[in-house]
Amino acid sequence: MSFIPCDTSMIALVDCNDFYASCERVFDPRLIGRPVGVLSNNDGCIIARSAELKAMNIEMGTPLFQIQALERKGCIALRSSNYALYGDLSARVMQILDEFSPGVERYSIDEAFLDLAGMQSPEEICRQIVHKVPVYTGIPVSVGAAPSKTLAKVASHLAKKQAGRKGICVFHSANDPELINWLNTLAIEHIWGIGKRLGRKLRQHGIETALQLREADHNWLKRHFSVPVKRTAMELNGTNCLTLDDTPDPRQNIMCSRSFQKATNSLTDLKEAIRFHAQTACQKLRKQNGLAQAILVSVRTNSHRFEPQHKEARAWALPVASDDSALIIRYAQEQLEQIWQPGFRYRKAGVMLLDIIPWRPMQLGLFEHQQKEKKDQEHKRRNLMHTLDKLNDRIGRDAIGFGLSREQADWKMKMAYRSPRYTTCWNEIPVVKAN
DNA sequence: TGGGGTCCT
DNA sequence: AGGACCC
Known part of the structure; x- marks a missing residue:
């Protein structure tokens, strides 16, 4: 029987950069380099932004009417959300990630955890991922890797934030001095799994940073907060206690x-x-x-x-x-x-x-x-x-079904800025012109 | 901002 | 069942 000690665990988090905005760019290259915003259902507000739009300080949740003038002047490009397109591109990204590890957890439409335990060079794998995914799908990604999921989240954040890292950040140990430094400045409510409410409560007890949380007494955390908070603290210490769920049960609802x-x-x-x-x-x-x-x-x-x-x-x-x-x-x-x-x-x-x-x-x-x-x-x-x-x-979804819906019914969603369903609808696939 | 989820108590 | 958290 082989025994793999816990401290050899290595989890990578692959995160697509500005996923919805990047998806829109894949089939409409005119959007490359421009500020792009994707709108919520019914075109209510901004839910995704390209780097250029972020640089203009247009925040998440900005209502459409506040930026409509900019759009009309051509300063920014807007799109209604097109989940058929995003879901399809997500599947392509995930398919490529499957080549890099037998354990891939599709965590969300634009994120996946990969089990890299026992692999020779996590750095090399991360480099290959960051290279291959955009080449094959047009979607840029960044990767953070560390001994636990929670630390991989932290690493992924740094991979994106610090330009010098070129989208890759690997911590082999929870005691990496650079990591500790960062945990010391990481505000408690920015840790994965700690939301607004828990953050407030932890602050009341004097715990304000990720480093403080991981150094707190675990039994005390369990008693005063909950099992998940204790687990988060352990994860920050490098103990991998969140399982990688690569074969989720089918939905019950x-x-x-x-x-x-x-x-x-x-x-x-x-x-x-x-x-x-x-x-x-x-x-x-x-x-x-x-x-x-x-x-x-x-x-x-x-x-x-x-x-x-x-x-x-x-x-x-x-x-x-x-x-x-x-x-x-x-x-x-x-x-x-x-x-x-x-x-x-x-x-x-x-x-x-x-x-x-x-x-x-x-x-x-x-x-x-x-x-x-x-x-x-x-x-x-x-x-x-x-x-x-x-x-x-x-x-294309909804091509055929029971009954017909009127095109302009009140109950339908408003999607004034919808891009074509490039990948899921024959009428809307892109046409390539060549001379 | 809103339509999905999960997990814990 | 409801709360808290996630994307």
Whole structure:
């Protein structure tokens, strides 16, 4: 039996630089070198910025109206968020990372943890990653590596922040003097896992920096705070106590919800929205080979307004575990009619699929002739769904589905600055012209 | 800023 | 179930 001592652990965090803005640049090179901002759903505010936009001191969360004049003058470029594009490019990046380690945890759309334990030269691997990913995908990345996830986060921060590092920062030991120096200046609430509230509470006890946290008594931390805070302190000490989750369990719930561009009371509008979300949720469900046993439909008004409020969500068990879009849409719409009330301006609607179990053939009834009929029916349904999913995968999501939504419905998102779905929609793939 | 998640209590 | 945290 081989024994690998803990202090040989080495975790790398690969982080895409300004991911959404970089994605927009991949297919629109005119944006290279320009300040680029990506907007939230409904074009509300800035949620991602290129380096040039950051340099203009345009902060995260800046409302669109404050920068619209700059956009019109051509000083900055804006894009509505295009998650089909970002998801696709993310998958390409992750695919390349898989070549560098057998243990890759897709932590978020633009970040992954890699297990580099036992590899000869983490620096060399990081260098190759930082070189290869942009060459193959057009997305620049930086890498931080250290003995624990929390320290890898710290390293990744430095990799980005300090220009001389060229996007790479490796700490072999938690006792690296440079690392200790940095931890000494790192404010407590900037540590991964310590948010605003915990930060405030820790400060009340005199703990203000990352270094102070890691030197605090761990049992005291566990008693006065929580197990996670204690674990964060251990991680800062270089003890790798957060596992690398490279094979996450399939979802037990799938939720799809969106706020509308304009509030609406129309039941027709809401039914359309619910149908749309139920359909998207079912696509995700089938992709993970699951069956839902219950659904939940929710609607709510805009709580930021001084007007009559109504917020309701109701769950309903399905008669049989199902992944059938038509059936689930029907149930979801029936439920919507139960909770919808006249006189409210609804701002958001959603569908959640609950109690998801792995797919299995339908349970059989008591009588044989019924069995055969039901089996045939189920078979046909599955074929239909399969065909739908394949077409939507190939032609572009929402290319084909149940029912039609009106192009300009209130419940739809506002996406005035949307870029083409370069990678997921045949009508919008880029055209290369050559003379 | 808002639509997803996770984990812990 | 709700809180806290994450991206």
